[in-house]
């Protein structure tokens with residue numbers, strides 16, 4: 001068995017943050033990079049040294065002696081590259097979004113199954129300290145069963161930040177519907193509870209009424225998804241919200257009590273048991289206990305990396321999984337389900353907030369139905385989009 005995973009990194013803007021986590025991992029190395037922007041290549045070379053191979057295209061990256069690729073290219077273009085990499089026998093760690101149509105989700109799932117390689121979504125938010133603690137507590141069983149959960153990723157931008165991350169009207173951040181970027185809100189809840197989504201209803205908070213400030217994805221302020229889970233519970237999540245204040249928040253309401261992250265912190269949690277459920281073991285949480293989970297030695301290594309250290313865990317876990325021959329938690333089925341929440345959340349909005357069923361991508365019948373749905377808000381191969389990407393015009397005048 002190999003003792004090191006050799007990576008090629010596609011897209012070295014966000015990709016640079018993952019490169020930094022690999023530089024301190026003695027079980028992994030970055031051997032090649034690809035980015036069409038020479039500034040970004042120079043920034044990556046400054047950290048990796050001149051020994052790193054700079055590739056001219058994706059085929060050259062796949063052919064550069066690597067075991068795995070990290071896809072940090074544009075949000076709406078991941079699935080076709082993931083499929084090419086899997087067909088070339090490379091493991092794939094893909095930034096969000098997994099895929100942008102249901103048809104792409106099916107094609108990706110089938111490519112992974114045929115490949116014998118691992119696929120994982122690079123979802124970092126489940127690795128916030130608060131979210132890892134929420135998983136530990138929920139999985140211990142002391143809270144009973146989740147009934148209702150909420151997840152939020154709110155990231156309003158000022159003009160300077162927007163110019164860096166959203167450089168113009170043809171960039172994916174301008175074109176992406178407000179429900180699509182829902183993985184930071186939803187993935188932690190799926191990881192904490194191990195539950196899969198079954199149905200979704202979308203609702204848009206459009207920006208047409210108020211002109212001040214920078215609008216969010218696609219031009220709308222926020223898109224929410226009401227998601228029915230496989231155990232009948234309901235999770236309320238959303239895309240990337242463009243309103244104040246900035247932050248992430250997660251809450252689990254359960255039959256015997258509840259746990260939530262503390263707003264403004266990605267580390268602290270508040271745990272409350274229903275008073276009538278108290279036992280000698282959990283009495284200290286009875287009236288509501290806010291605490292910072294204990295720092296583990298591995299958690300100490302994560303400190304200083306982006307997203308409250310969560311980025312460190314993404315590559316560490318993926319490398320450990322590959323070397324152990326273990327399927328990643330955020331496998332292709334969970335990743336496709338996450339994508340489907342955003343995709344169908346938007347299709348629900350377009351259909352007046354109709355409830356839509358989320359395919360189970362393990363199920364062949366569900367796949368055949370999903371394969372027929374290639375509706376997209378993006379222009380593909382010179383063809384016009386088949387869905388709107390925004391409701392930020394007065395809906396009564398459209």
Ligand SMILES: NC(=O)c1ccc[n+]([C@@H]2O[C@H](COP(=O)([O-])OP(=O)(O)OC[C@H]3O[C@@H](n4cnc5c(N)ncnc54)[C@H](O)[C@@H]3O)[C@@H](O)[C@H]2O)c1
Pocket residue numbers: 010011012013014015034035036037040072073074075076095096097122123124165307
């Ligand atoms: N998980 C997180 O916390 C997090 C944070 C930031 C970004 N992201 C994700 O990372 C991805 C990239 O976002 P970003 O912020 O880096 O901005 P971005 O999408 O503008 O940057 C993409 C980079 O890929 C390069 N690229 C794209 N297509 C290419 C091609 N065909 N050939 C060569 N180079 C190409 C671009 O030049 C650019 O440097 C997105 O999917 C985004 O959602 C995730």
